[in-house]
Amino acid sequence: MSLYDLLIHDGILVTSNGAKYADLAISDGKLVAISPQLTGSASEEIDATGLHIFPGVIDAHVHFNEPGRTNWEGFATGSRALAAGGTTTFCDMPLNASPPTLDAASFALKREASEAASLVDFALWGGLVPSNIEQLDELAECGAIGFKAFMSNSGIDDFDAVDDDTLQRGMERAARLGKLVAVHAEDDHLTTKLAREAIKKGQTSVRDYLQARPVSAELDAIQRAIGIAEATGCSLHIVHISCGAGISLVAEARARNVDVSCETCPHYLVLTEEDMERMGAVAKCSPPLRIKAEQEMLWEHLRMGHIQTIGSDHSPSPTTMKIAQSFFQVWGGISGCQSLLSLLLTKGHHERNLPLSLLTTLTAEAVARRFQLPGKGKLVIGADADLALVDLQAQTILHTEDLHYRHQQSPYIGMSMRGQITQTLLRGRTVYKQGQCSTQAHGQLLTPQRR
Ligand SMILES: NC(=O)N[C@H]1NC(=O)NC1=O
Ligand SMILES: [Zn+2]
Numbered sequence: 001m002s003l004y005d006l007l008i009h010d011g012i013l014v015t016s017n018g019a020k021y022a023d024l025a026i027s028d029g030k031l032v033a034i035s036p037q038l039t040g041s042a043s044e045e046i047d048a049t050g051l052h053i054f055p056g057v058i059d060a061h062v063h064f065n066e067p068g069r070t071n072w073e074g075f076a077t078g079s080r081a082l083a084a085g086g087t088t089t090f091c092d093m094p095l096n097a098s099p100p101t102l103d104a105a106s107f108a109l110k111r112e113a114s115e116a117a118s119l120v121d122f123a124l125w126g127g128l129v130p131s132n133i134e135q136l137d138e139l140a141e142c143g144a145i146g147f148k149a150f151m152s153n154s155g156i157d158d159f160d161a162v163d164d165d166t167l168q169r170g171m172e173r174a175a176r177l178g179k180l181v182a183v184h185a186e187d188d189h190l191t192t193k194l195a196r197e198a199i200k201k202g203q204t205s206v207r208d209y210l211q212a213r214p215v216s217a218e219l220d221a222i223q224r225a226i227g228i229a230e231a232t233g234c235s236l237h238i239v240h241i242s243c244g245a246g247i248s249l250v251a252e253a254r255a256r257n258v259d260v261s262c263e264t265c266p267h268y269l270v271l272t273e274e275d276m277e278r279m280g281a282v283a284k285c286s287p288p289l290r291i292k293a294e295q296e297m298l299w300e301h302l303r304m305g306h307i308q309t310i311g312s313d314h315s316p317s318p319t320t321m322k323i324a325q326s327f328f329q330v331w332g333g334i335s336g337c338q339s340l341l342s343l344l345l346t347k348g349h350h351e352r353n354l355p356l357s358l359l360t361t362l363t364a365e366a367v368a369r370r371f372q373l374p375g376k377g378k379l380v381i382g383a384d385a386d387l388a389l390v391d392l393q394a395q396t397i398l399h400t401e402d403l404h405y406r407h408q409q410s411p412y413i414g415m416s417m418r419g420q421i422t423q424t425l426l427r428g429r430t431v432y433k434q435g436q437c438s439t440q441a442h443g444q445l446l447t448p449q450r451r
């Protein structure tokens with residue numbers, strides 16, 4: 001009998017402390033030995049010479065739209081894209097599926113759908129809307145990692161925005177339950193007013209859309225959310241911050257011990273307003289893409305450790321919803337979850353010299369810590385053997401055929417990437433290898449566990 005199930009030898013292990021040569025031994029889906037030179041037999045061996053071994057990415061922000069809108073993405077296609085991109089855990093947002101995840105029954109439906117189809121592990125966000133404060137307890141009971149609220153129109157009819165009063169009541173309840181609240185922070189009053197005025201004048205171009213969602217709307221909402229978190233003692237996570245000053249507000253609040261964290265997304269780090277104008281619908285998102293100077297500020301904040309997590313905010317739709325006369329009518333959401341790690345390696349590591357240790361912290365270790373995902377995010381003995389094997393120097397161009405999404409849309413098509421994910425393992429099992437995804441859905445629900 002073999003000593004181990006799997007032995008991965010001669011790879012370079014990436015940790016939050018740096019990179020080092022190490023052999024990894026895996027049994028029963030867990031890392032059981034890590035050492036520069038492991039001996040002993042194994043049922044299977046992988047020669048990782050020349051490859052970097054990252055902890056599988058944890059993408060805490062995707063919209064896979066199942067059940068109910070599986071034709072927008074779905075767990076099967078979405079999780080294939082993740083596996084191909086080196087991601088082994090995702091947290092699915094409570095909106096864009098039908099029904100939205102607002103109570104125990106809808107949580108169960110989503111859990112079932114994901115368990116049936118997902119190649120990778122997952123956790124689920126519950127929603128926080130004006131009508132479901134009384135259901136937050138049951139969502140917590142089901143194992144939601146937290147509650148997501150929109151401070152502006154969500155673009156989806158069955159997921160209402162919260163006003164400050166509802167947000168306060170939701171945060172009071174969440175604090176009592178020991179759960180965090182995540183917010184989409186844009187001021188509804190201002191964005192609605194600006195959009196209405198523009199549309200009334202027939203100004204519906206990309207530029208008009210950009211002007212209707214200014215940085216000030218984002219800053220205003222971030223400030224209010226932090227104030228409410230501070231008043232209620234609720235943990236707060238601000239998703240997809242697109243501007244430097246937004247990150248500064250979070251950093252200032254953290255410095256005075258408010259329990260707030262923030263996320264940015266690869267699209268804000270890689271694309272700008274000009275790209276949105278040039279590419280149109282495929283690059284539409286909210287908050288919108290910003291000017292180059294904002295983008296540089298985001299990179300600087302990233303380097304300084306002021307941003308805690310990077311999530312993709314993968315929010316696809318059928319191609320028909322990406323076509324409209326008015327840019328305000330086009331579905332807002334970028335498909336990008338497959339490219340998260342390769343974009344960070346290309347633009348962050350190779351072009352800006354960000355250390356791999358920082359990138360793995362932002363995409364795995366800190367995410368697992370913030371959302372209390374047991375056994376994830378870190379390659380230590382006893383952890384789940386969730387791994388992304390990466391050829392850091394390989395240069396590839398992203399082609400439409402490479403995409404595993406249900407709809408092969410991406411603003412990154414044609415982009416030259418440096419750093420190729422060659423193989424992804426979930427709990428020791430290969431879920432992706434050189435272009436091929438596994439056909440077996442072994443994804444399991446993760447529920448937060450306090451340490
Ligand atoms: N409903 C939805 O997914 N909206 C997302 N799309 C986007 O670009 N920003 C969002 O919040
Ligand atoms: Zn959002």
Ligand SMILES: [Zn+2]
Binds near residue numbers: 061062063093314
């Ligand atoms: Zn989102």
